[in-house]
Amino acid sequence: MQERGMLIVLSGPSGVGKGTVRQAMLAGNYRDFKYSISMTTRQMRPGEQDGVDYYFRTKAQFEQEIAEGGMLEYAKYVGNYYGTPLKYVNKMLDDGQDVLLEIEVKGAMQVREKCPDGVFIFLTPPDLIELKHRLTARGTDAPDVIERRIAQAADEIAMMENYDYAVVNDQVELAVRRIERIIEAEHLRVPRVIDRYKGMLAHTQAQQG
Numbered sequence: 001m002q003e004r005g006m007l008i009v010l011s012g013p014s015g016v017g018k019g020t021v022r023q024a025m026l027a028g029n030y031r032d033f034k035y036s037i038s039m040t041t042r043q044m045r046p047g048e049q050d051g052v053d054y055y056f057r058t059k060a061q062f063e064q065e066i067a068e069g070g071m072l073e074y075a076k077y078v079g080n081y082y083g084t085p086l087k088y089v090n091k092m093l094d095d096g097q098d099v100l101l102e103i104e105v106k107g108a109m110q111v112r113e114k115c116p117d118g119v120f121i122f123l124t125p126p127d128l129i130e131l132k133h134r135l136t137a138r139g140t141d142a143p144d145v146i147e148r149r150i151a152q153a154a155d156e157i158a159m160m161e162n163y164d165y166a167v168v169n170d171q172v173e174l175a176v177r178r179i180e181r182i183i184e185a186e187h188l189r190v191p192r193v194i195d196r197y198k199g200m201l202a203h204t205q206a207q208q209g
């Protein structure tokens with residue numbers, strides 16, 4: 001029996017460095033997970049690709065997906081829909097792969113309800129001034145959008161108490177190492193290990209008739 005993969009949810013305010021940390025993980029030693037590409041109605045930024053960064057969809061298309069039950073979770077963030085297509089996540093977990101979701105806090109709480117055995121990690125900035133600096137330096141958002149994202153950040157940070165782990169992204173390599181340690185430790189949690197043994201035991205008993 002294939003052991004089910006682990007769902008890893010990474011949240012944190014816009015500009016904290018979620019994408020940067022994920023890419024550093026995928027480029028480094030620890031790449032033993034699948035990244036779930038989200039669906040969104042927001043405009044594509046220069047350099048982004050449909051099907052790589054996001055599935056870029058119209059509002060009508062997104063609402064159709066919701067109506068058809070195709071989303072694991074979804075939320076509105078600064079005027080746009082964002083959500084996780086259910087099919088890919090389920091398939092990867094069934095195949096025994098860990099799956100990383102990079103999603104905002106409202107969506108993460110929906111996932112917590114549906115998948116309580118997921119691992120919920122909140123990435124924090126060293127402080128809000130540094131967060132604004134990162135959002136500005138990234139140069140992808142208009143000043144008014146940056147203001148709305150910063151305003152949202154305080155509310156998001158207040159939601160940290162609903163997560164299992166808080167990781168500060170002071171330096172990318174350090175944040176990566178902290179997250180990798182969390183994932184490794186989570187794999188050794190007794191309930192998960194017991195599930196693995198139960199599978200083995202059932203297999204042995206079946207063989208012995």
Ligand SMILES: Nc1nc2c(ncn2[C@@H]2O[C@H](COP(=O)(O)OP(=O)(O)O)[C@@H](O)[C@H]2O)c(=O)[nH]1
Pocket residue numbers: 011012013014015018019038039042073074075077082083084102103104105106107108
């Ligand atoms: N609930 C939910 N949030 C998402 C999803 N994908 C991305 N987000 C979040 O939506 C917010 C805005 O994303 P985006 O416009 O790409 O900005 P960026 O993350 O700062 O580059 C961020 O907090 C993302 O983590 C998703 O599938 N579901």
Ligand SMILES: Nc1ncnc2c1ncn2[C@@H]1O[C@H](COP(=O)(O)OP(=O)(O)O)[C@@H](O)[C@H]1O
Pocket residue numbers: 012013014015016017018019020021134135137138169170171172
């Ligand atoms: N630890 C860090 N120190 C300094 N700058 C960082 C750090 N992590 C990310 N950045 C920068 O901050 C900006 C936002 O990072 P990004 O990964 O796009 O954030 P998010 O995906 O959370 O919105 C980018 O320009 C990125 O290069």
